[in-house]
Amino acid sequence: MALIRSCLAALCLGVLGLLAAGLVQGAAIELREFDDPVLEQRYRSLTASLRCPTCENQAINDSDAPVSGDMRERVYLLLHEGVSDMEIRDHMVQRFGDYVLYNPRLEGRTFLLWGLPAALVLLGGVLVILVVRARRNASASALTPEERARLDALINRERTE
Amino acid sequence: MKRRLLLLLPLAGFLVLSVFLYQGLSLNPFHRDSALMARDFPEFDLATLEDAERRVDRSLLTTGEVTLVNVWGEWCPECKREMPQLLDLAERGVRLVGISYKDTREKGLGFLEEFGDPFEINIFDPDGELAFELGVYGAPETFLVDADGVIRYHHTGYIAPGEVREKILPEVEKWR
Numbered sequence: 001m002a003l004i005r006s007c008l009a010a011l012c013l014g015v016l017g018l019l020a021a022g023l024v025q026g027a028a029i030e031l032r033e034f035d036d037p038v039l040e041q042r043y044r045s046l047t048a049s050l051r052c053p054t055c056e057n058q059a060i061n062d063s064d065a066p067v068s069g070d071m072r073e074r075v076y077l078l079l080h081e082g083v084s085d086m087e088i089r090d091h092m093v094q095r096f097g098d099y100v101l102y103n104p105r106l107e108g109r110t111f112l113l114w115g116l117p118a119a120l121v122l123l124g125g126v127l128v129i130l131v132v133r134a135r136r137n138a139s140a141s142a143l144t145p146e147e148r149a150r151l152d153a154l155i156n157r158e159r160t161e
Numbered sequence: 162m163k164r165r166l167l168l169l170l171p172l173a174g175f176l177v178l179s180v181f182l183y184q185g186l187s188l189n190p191f192h193r194d195s196a197l198m199a200r201d202f203p204e205f206d207l208a209t210l211e212d213a214e215r216r217v218d219r220s221l222l223t224t225g226e227v228t229l230v231n232v233w234g235e236w237c238p239e240c241k242r243e244m245p246q247l248l249d250l251a252e253r254g255v256r257l258v259g260i261s262y263k264d265t266r267e268k269g270l271g272f273l274e275e276f277g278d279p280f281e282i283n284i285f286d287p288d289g290e291l292a293f294e295l296g297v298y299g300a301p302e303t304f305l306v307d308a309d310g311v312i313r314y315h316h317t318g319y320i321a322p323g324e325v326r327e328k329i330l331p332e333v334e335k336w337r
Contacts, residue, residue, distance in 0.1 A: 053298035056190055066263070067298040070289060095296035097196035 195315035251279035
C-alpha cells in the first residue's frame with residue numbers, strides 16, 4: 001500500500017514537472033492580441049510556414065531563437081499594414097533567403113525538386129501499362145500449334161483416365 | 162541480354178539518388194550564401210556606438226573602399242574569440258565597420274575597451290533593425306562590401322585564425 005502511494009506521489013510530481021516545463025517553454029513565445037480573427041489565422045499559418053533561419057528544423061512559431069522573435073514581430077507588423085501573405089514571404093526571403101520557406105517556390109532552380117516526383121509517378125504508370133499489355137499479348141500468343149496439340153493430348157489423357 | 166540490363170535500371174537510379182542524398186548529409190546548412198549577395202547594402206539611418214548624437218547612413222559604405230562589416234554583440238562569446246582576428250585584419254590595412262547588435266551602449270563600449278577596437282566606426286543597432294535587413298541570424302557575421310556599397314562576400318559565424326589568410330584576405334584583394 002505504501003509502495004502504491006509513493007508511486008502515485010512520484011507520478012503526480014512528474015506530471016507537475018512536465019506542466020511547469022510546458023509553461024516555461026510557452027512563456028518564451030509571446031502572446032499577441034488580434035482584433036481581427038482573419039489576421040490571427042493568417043499570422044498563425046505564416047509563422048507556421050516560415051522556417052527559423054538559425055535552428056535547422058523549426059518554424060518561427062515554435063522557436064525561442066531571438067531571430068525568430070524578430071521575424072514574428074515583423075510578420076505581425078506587416079499584417080497590420082495590410083501586406084499580403086505572398087509579400088510577407090517575399091520580405092523574409094529577400095533578407096534570409098529561400099531557406100526560410102518550408103515549401104520552396106516553383107522556379108527554374110527548383111524545377112527538378114517539384115517535377116521529379118510527378119515524373120516518377122508518370123513513369124511508373126507508363127511502365128505498369130506496358131507490362132500489363134505485354135502480359136496480355138503474351139498469354140494470347142504463348143502456345144505454338146505443336147504445344148496446343150500436346151496440351152490437348154494431355155488434357156484428353158487426363159479425362160480418359 | 163538487353164532486357165536483363167534494363168532490369169538494372171532501377172538499381173542504377175537508386176545508387177545515383179543515394180550518392181546525391183549522402184552528399185546532402187554532410188552539407189552544413191549554416192554555410193549557405195546570404196540572400197543579399199551581389200545586392201546593395203541596405204539603407205539605414207542609425208546613431209554610432211561611440212557618439213549618440215552622430216547619425217550614419219549607407220554613404221558610410223560607398224566611400225570607394227572595400228569594407229568588412231562585422232556584426233557583433235557583447236553577449237556573444239564567439240565575438241570575443243574573433244576579436245584578435247579582426248584586429249589582425251585592421252592591422253593589415255583592411256577597413257572595418259562594426260554593427261553593435263542588440264547591445265546597450267555601456268556594454269558595447271565596455272566590450273571594445275576590453276577586447277580591442279579594430280573598427281573605424283560602430284553602428285549602434287540596439288533593436289537589430291539593420292541586422293534584420295541584412296538577414297543576420299546570429300552573431301558574429303561578417304559582410305564584405307565593395308567600393309560601391311555592394312555586398313560581395315558573407316561569412317557566418319566566427320572567423321578562425323587560419324581563415325584570415327585563407328578566406329578573408331583573398332576576398333578583400335579580389336574586390337579591391
